[in-house]
Amino acid sequence: MPSPALIRQRLQALHEDGYVLIPGVLDARQIAELRQAIDALRSIHWDYQGLVVDHYKCVFNRDPLWLPYLDLPGVIELAEAALGSDCHVIGQTAWRCHPGFIGADLHLDYLVMELPESLLADPQFRLPMQICTAHIYLDDIDADLCPTLVIPGSHRAGRAPRPGETTWHGRAAEPVLCRAGDVLVFRSELWHAGSRNRSRERIRYLLQVHYGRRMVAQKFSPYLEFHFTPEVLAACTPRQRRLLGDHQAAEYD
Numbered sequence: 001m002p003s004p005a006l007i008r009q010r011l012q013a014l015h016e017d018g019y020v021l022i023p024g025v026l027d028a029r030q031i032a033e034l035r036q037a038i039d040a041l042r043s044i045h046w047d048y049q050g051l052v053v054d055h056y057k058c059v060f061n062r063d064p065l066w067l068p069y070l071d072l073p074g075v076i077e078l079a080e081a082a083l084g085s086d087c088h089v090i091g092q093t094a095w096r097c098h099p100g101f102i103g104a105d106l107h108l109d110y111l112v113m114e115l116p117e118s119l120l121a122d123p124q125f126r127l128p129m130q131i132c133t134a135h136i137y138l139d140d141i142d143a144d145l146c147p148t149l150v151i152p153g154s155h156r157a158g159r160a161p162r163p164g165e166t167t168w169h170g171r172a173a174e175p176v177l178c179r180a181g182d183v184l185v186f187r188s189e190l191w192h193a194g195s196r197n198r199s200r201e202r203i204r205y206l207l208q209v210h211y212g213r214r215m216v217a218q219k220f221s222p223y224l225e226f227h228f229t230p231e232v233l234a235a236c237t238p239r240q241r242r243l244l245g246d247h248q249a250a251e252y253d
Contacts, residue, residue, distance in 0.1 A: 002074050010185075011081045015126060018155035019176075019186035022074050026181035031138050035205050037065055038094045038138075045222045052197070054096040057221050059207075060244070061228060064235035066092065070209060070243050075134050075183055079211040082129045082187070086250075089243045090131065090219045091210040096203050097146045103194035106149075106161045106173060109133065110188035120156040127155070131188035131212045138205035141178050144198040148184060149173035154191035161191050215252070218245055 002010075013020035026034075041047075041056045048055045060066045070076075070089055079087055110131050119125055141147050154168040166172060173193050176184055186192060197204060210219070220226045228244070236244065247253075 002077060007077050007081050010078050014078075014082055014129065014132070014185065014187055017152040018190035019150050019152070019184060019192075020078070021176060021178055022078070022183045022185065023179070024181055025072055025074055025183045026136065026138075028181075031180050033065070034069070034094075034136075034207055035138050037063070038096060038205055038207075041094060045225075052098045052100045052102070054098075056094045058092065058226070059094045060089070060092045061220075061226075061232055064232055067232065067235060067237075067240050069136065069207060071237075071239050072134075072136070072183070075185065075209075076239070078185055079132055079134070082132055083211055083213045086214045086242070086247060087211050088214065088216075088218060088245055088247070089209060090212040090216060091208070093208045093210075095206040095208070097197050097206070098203050099197050099199055099201060101146060101197040101204075103146060103196050106151075106166060106191055106193045108155075108160050108189050108191055111160060115158040117156065117158045120158050127189070129187045129213075130216055131210060132185055133188065134209045134211070135184040135186075136207040136209070137178055137180055137182050137184070138207065139180050139202070141176070141204070143175060143177065145202055146197045146204040147175035147177055147195055149175055149193040149195055150186065151191045155187055155189035157189075157191065214247065214250065 010020045043049045046057055060070060070092060112130055120127060135148060139145060151168050151171055151173050157168055168191060
């Protein structure tokens with residue numbers, strides 16, 4: 001478990017840069033376990049399997065194997081510090097990005113409302129976080145293997161990138177190069193992009209966990225048809241049950 005000082009340092013990075021890279025969260029056994037588990041997934045509901053990308057949603061609900069990756073040490077403490085001790089998971093998705101994968105243009109994931117940049121530049125004002133994403137990398141990420149691109153500080157733009165916009169304050173998106181087992185945590189307002197898989201034969205394996213504040217809706221597709229797998233619920237720890245929505249009663253319940 002990280003020290004309180006380290007959690008504060010990483011939280012400060014989320015406020016200042018919009019993201020933080022946490023090294024060495026997974027060990028070699030966990031990396032191999034997850035890669036094998038992703039290879040065994042089959043498409044259901046709104047999943048997608050194609051020539052260059054495979055995308056599987058709500059994987060936590062398929063097998064108890066996925067549960068420990070909802071509250072990884074070092075990641076969950078940061079999520080709770082950023083979003084509150086009653087935060088929950090709004091998604092857990094697994095990806096395989098094959099050679100030829102295109103990625104995504106510069107974007108942000110969620111913005112509560114547009115705000116004037118002058119307000120966000122004021123050191124006396126700190127924009128609360130509503131949603132954070134953890135990218136759990138299962139490969140060594142170099143410039144050819146789909147690095148996530150980020151513009152540090154761009155969460156303070158107060159808006160989404162406009163069509164064709166590629167910089168913020170003259171700063172272009174930078175690749176996050178890291179090792180298998182590292183975890184990138186970023187807030188939903190950060191301008192970021194997905195890049196191409198330019199390798200000839202390597203596949204990028206990635207597990208995402210999305211965390212939201214208590215009042216942010218959980219995104220469990222296929223929504224009205226979704227139901228929890230009994231074996232998964234039986235295997236949950238109390239914290240994991242809370243992350244999946246087993247909250248104490250509160251307003252609007």
